[in-house]
Amino acid sequence: MAETTLHPDAIRDLVEGRHGDPFAALGPHATPAGQVVRTLLPGARSVEVVTRGGARPLEKIHPAGLFEGPLAEQPYLLRIDWNGVVQETEDPYAFPPLLGEMDIYLLAEGTHQDIGRCLGAHPVTLEGVRGVRFALWAPNARRASVVGDFNGWDGRRHPMRRRIEAGIWEIFIPRVMPGAIYKFELLDPNGSMLPLKADPVAWQAEPAPATGSVVADTANIRPPKPLVPQGDPARQPMAVYEVHAGSWMHGDGNAPLSWEELGDKLIPYVKGMGFTHVEFLPIMVHPFGGSWGYQPLGQFAPQADFGPPEHFSRLVERFHEAGIGVILDWVPAHFPTDAHGLARFDGTALYEHADPREGFHHDWNTYIYNLGRREVRNFLLGSAIHWLEHYGVDALRVDAVASMLYRDYSRPHDQWVPNIHGGRENLESISFLQELSRIIEQRCPGKLLIAEESTAFPGVTRKADEGGLGFDFKWNMGWMHDTLHYMEDDPVFRQYHHGSMTFGLVYAFSERFMLPLSHDEVVHGKGSLIGKMPGDDWQKFANLRAYLSFMWTHPGKKLLFMGGEIAQRREWSHDRSLDWHLLDEPRHAGLQRLVRDLNRLYAEMPALHVLDTDAAGFRWVVLDDAQNSVFAFLRQAPEGGVPALVVVNMTPVTRSGYRLGVPSAGGWREVFNSDAAIYGGANHGNGGMVHAAAEPSHGLDASLALELPALSTLVLVPAGS
Incomplete structure (x- = not known):
């Protein structure tokens, strides 16, 4: 030699x-x-x-x-x-360091708000040469290499430069083009080879079950045109259609629709049904379809099964062109243990806590992000900004917030570590969520944060600067569970659980709430919404019509999981399409029409949405008629606007001459009746109009006598309005 x-x-x-x-x-x-x-x-x-x-x-x-x-x-x-x-x-070794000193400084400090543009794989031109710049955070690795189909997956070919001050590895590989598949080969601190790792900041990945990262043409993934702002979201109608992209509808060969095909079919459906927003179960890269996306590994890349990233970006834009907002479920609480993912990424507990009492979820067999580490916070904050800015989505629904807030969440008394004050609150997670809300408010004004939070933790929707977590809305899990349990009861026994339907109003204005009937209620043996309803088939449909109508007229924004609007009979499965053939049956088609009309009524009547988060917008008329299972309340519009009287009868008995108070005498129009024949009902009611006499009742100046159809919800407004 x-x-x-x-x-x-x-x-x-x-x-x-x-x-x-x-x-x-x-x-x-x-x-x-x-x-x-x-x-x-x-x-x-x-x-x-x-x-x-x-x-x-x-x-x-x-x-x-x-x-x-x-x-x-x-x-x-x-x-x-x-x-x-x-x-x-x-x-590759003829090129100088790639990341600028400011990038390195901000990465080391954990304050780089655009790590999606900084780390990962990006096609660039350096010194007139086209290629890809790779950058990776792996501070404890002894060596890091890019491996891929361009170098025979040989880690000796492209070992990276270490920027030791930030724990970053980088290299520019000439003539690599978008579409190339790659991973990172790392040696742990002891020099042992780790399983090949997918890029945590990749913008694109291989379709499952393959696990490689893909060099995305990031320059072509342009932010879509934004949705035209409508003002304070708390005062706007917000009806959300929750969708699992892979099972909403299947196409040729019983295959899930692509992003482009979803745009062709889902957008006109959501628009035609009157929903204001669509919410996708997590579309971030996840290795196991049975997790529905709630165990993601690629926090910066859309799931590849439906097409390339730019097609998802175009889907968002098409929703915006139709006037529909896009919400993504986002999971910063935990991640799966797959060897090619974040788990012990550089041979150490890097993204997760080292102590399993802090770092492992036994319920989900997942690792918990170490939100006390600045680089991990930065990684997740960067992911949130990435979806809101680069993909232009309008809101993030943060999953499993309750599990983040409490150190003893779902743990035996001796299997958790108290905070520095000896308490159970997870101070690091609280600080992270507050920082997330502040950054979004500053960088992405008009974008929303929605919390799936199932406890009574105070101030979830209070601004972070006022001591709250800073969310815009919180899922009202208590309302959902209470009212579903009530609806599952045989009507004979509902009188004994009357408070399950009224208790939500005790705290309805303590937070800005969204009422969810989510995917969690139609899986794991819970059946379908129509399957929860008691009685024969007629009563099941009547119950569900009345319940959905109660939900749409109750204070709070609305969310309904796909299939609920057509009375899907089978429990939802991520492996098959919804049963769209059910719409050939009149009762199923009638329920779909009911949801469409509820969305129209909700949007057109200020009383049903403007004061959703204000106690001034609600007044009980009949609260305590447990024996008849009747509820009545007024939804009131601001500045003396037109009120709406809502009356609910939750027994299969028609009640004639039921008298209750109203604010004014004169005619009252029946503008909605869930028992209408067009919805599959018996068409009982009040003929479209009823007269209120100047006879005080229920603390109001006038009263009227109503025909209350069995298992129904009515909405009335003053005549002439």
């Missing part, structure tokens, strides 16, 4: 793939004998260095494929003979 000034230990470490500072050995270097270039190309037969002055062969200084030779001038190319196949390319 030819002589070299490279130390034998350095040669050994290079060819064994253990060199922690490859730029100190590879590429152009000054030596006592002059400028030389070194390159490690295992499997190459020969290498020439090509400059404007011509080509000159390099000498093989180690049989593993380490070459060295004089370098007369720069720039230069490497001409590589791969046993008869010749490749010409620039030398």
Whole structure:
């Protein structure tokens, strides 16, 4: 072998793939004998260095494929003979450090708000050369390499430069193009090889079950046109259609629809049904479809099964063009243990807590993010901003907030670690959520944060600067569970559980609430919404019509999981489409029409939405008629607007001449009746109009006598309004 000034230990470490500072050995270097270039190309037969002055062969200084030779001038190319196949390319080790000093400083500080543009894989042009810049946070790795289909998955080919001050590894690989598949090969602190790791900040990934990252054409993923703002969201109608992208509808060959096909079918459906927003169960990259996306590994990439990232971006824009907002479920609480993911990423507990009492969820068999570590917070904050800015989504629904807020969440008394004050509150998570809300308010004004939070933790929707968590809305899980349990009761016994329907109003204005009938209520043996209703088939449909109508007229924004609007009979499965054929049956089609009309009524009547979060917008009329299971209340509009009287009869008995108070005498129009024949009901009611006499009742100046159809909800407004 030819002589070299490279130390034998350095040669050994290079060819064994253990060199922690490859730029100190590879590429152009000054030596006592002059400028030389070194390159490690295992499997190459020969290498020439090509400059404007011509080509000159390099000498093989180690049989593993380490070459060295004089370098007369720069720039230069490497001409590589791969046993008869010749490749010409620039030398990755000829390029200077890539990330700027400010990027490195902010990454080290944990305050870089655009790490999606900084870390990961990005096609760039450096010194006139096209290629991909790779950057990775792995501070405890002894060596990090990019491996992929462009280098034979050989970690010796492209070991990265370490920016030690931030724990970042980086390299520019010339002539790699978008579409290339790659991972990272890491040595842990002890020098042992880890399983190949997917890029935590990849913008694109292979379709499952493959686990590679894909170089995305990030320049083509442009933020879509924003949704035109409508004002204070608390005073606007908000009816959300919750969707699992893979099972809403299947296409040819019973395959899930692509992003483009979803745009063709889902957007007109959501628009036609009158929903204001669509909410997707997590569409971030997840290895197991049965998690429905709630165990994500790719916090910056859409699931590849439905098409490339730019198609998802276009889907968001198409929703916006239709006037529909897009909400994404987002999971910063935990992540799965898959070896190719974040788990012990650099051989240490990097993203997760080291102590399993803090870092492992036994309920879900997942790791818990260490939100006390600034770089981990930065990673998740960067993910949130990425979806809101680069993909232009309008809101994030943060999953499993309750599990984040309490250190003893679902843990035995001796299996959790108290906070620094000895309490059970997770101070790091609270601080993270407050920081998240502040950053979104500053950088993404008009974007919303919605909490899935199932406890009575105070101030979830209070601003962070006022001591709250800073969410815009909170799912009202208590209302959902109480009212569903009531509806599951046989009507004979509902009189004994009357408070389950009224208790929600005790605290309805303590937070800004959203009323959810979510996917969680139609899985794991819970059946379907229609399946929860008691009685024969007629009563089941009547119950569900009355219940949905009660929900739409109750204070709070609305959310309904797909299939609920067509009375899907089977429990939801992520593996199959909704049963759209049910709409051939009149009762199913009638329920769908009822939801469509409820959305229209809700949007058109200010009394049903403007004061959703204000106690001034609600007044009980009949609260305590448990014996008849009747409820009546007024929804009131601001500035003396038109009120709406809502009357609910939750027994299968028609009640005639039921008298209750109203604010004014005169005619009252029946503008909605869940028992109407067009919805599949018996068409009992009040003929569209009823007269209120100046006879005080229930603390109001006038009263009227109503026909209350069995299992029904009525809405009336003053005539002339």
